[in-house]
Amino acid sequence: MASSQFDQVTEQFLHAVHAAGGGLPAVCAACVRVLPVRRAAILLDEHDAGIQPWCASDDSARRVETAQATAGEGPAVSAVHEGLPVLVTDLTAECEDWPGFAEALSGTPISGSLLAVPLRLGDIRIGAVDLYREAIGRPGPGFTSAALHVADLVTASLVLAAGDVTKQWAQPVTSRWIHQAAGLTSAQLGIELVDAYARLRGYAFTHGLSLVEVAHRVVDRRVRIEPE
Known part of the structure; x- marks a missing residue:
């Protein structure tokens, strides 16, 4: 070009x-x-x-x-x-x-x-x-x-x-749910955050749900990720 x-x-x-x-x-x-x-x-x-x-x-x-x-x-x-x-x-x-x-x-x-x-x-x-x-x-x-x-x-x-606080873009709500769910899972299971994200993905894959859907349910206490 x-x-x-x-x-x-x-x-x-x-x-x-x-x-x-x-x-x-x-x-x-x-x-x-x-x-x-x-x-x-x-x-x-x-x-x-x-x-x-x-x-x-x-x-x-x-x-x-x-x-x-x-x-x-x-x-x-x-x-x-x-x-x-x-x-x-x-x-x-x-x-x-x-x-x-x-x-x-x-x-x-x-x-x-x-x-x-x-x-x-x-x-x-x-x-x-x-x-x-x-x-x-x-x-x-x-x-x-x-x-x-x-x-x-x-x-x-x-x-x-x-670099401009007046233009910074907020993290999407869906992303915030995922981070919050990972934090809860990490604390509940005593595992590292990176492992908590992997566990959320694994649950989503096994149950035919999206990562966002699983995160929302974890945050709302409708789903709890169990220890392996």
């Missing part, structure tokens, strides 16, 4: 964020506005909790990202761990690299392809942006170049917000 095209994408992205009122949902929506994609989602690495969705442009993307968070694996998780974009050319048939994610996704009506691009600040990987195309198959180099540039713009938006 030529520098003039990069400049054009940057201008369109910033305009779209401003027009949508700013904030993380606006950044997510801007990805859809400036790229030939149907939907988008932004995920952040929350250390012991792993990769968690912070924003999705629609319910379809939100369901896919919930499946990734529940399984603890998927394209975005791999993109963050490897520091490289991960392409799924057909979401209905090519998720065999992540069996837990594929199973969690099995009841979700989703089609098309997905490009997960890591959000990087130097050597630090802070998350990923998932970009959903209607078409299956491998996108052209122009799309990939634009997607990498948009990922840089998303990263810049996150960094700028972190």
Whole structure:
């Protein structure tokens, strides 16, 4: 992509964020506005909790990202761990690299392809942006170049917000539930937090629930994770 095209994408992205009122949902929506994609989602690495969705442009993307968070694996998780974009050319048939994610996704009506691009600040990987195309198959180099540039713009938006208390974005309620549930489980079982998150995921997987659903039930004292 030529520098003039990069400049054009940057201008369109910033305009779209401003027009949508700013904030993380606006950044997510801007990805859809400036790229030939149907939907988008932004995920952040929350250390012991792993990769968690912070924003999705629609319910379809939100369901896919919930499946990734529940399984603890998927394209975005791999993109963050490897520091490289991960392409799924057909979401209905090519998720065999992540069996837990594929199973969690099995009841979700989703089609098309997905490009997960890591959000990087130097050597630090802070998350990923998932970009959903209607078409299956491998996108052209122009799309990939634009997607990498948009990922840089998303990263810049996150960094700028972190440095300005008036623009900081609150952690999603769903993410707060997960952290609270992990804290309760850690205290109740006397285990490390990272193990508590794993136990919550295991319960979710075994009972056919999302990680958020299990967390909500644990916080509401409707479910207690038992010792192994």
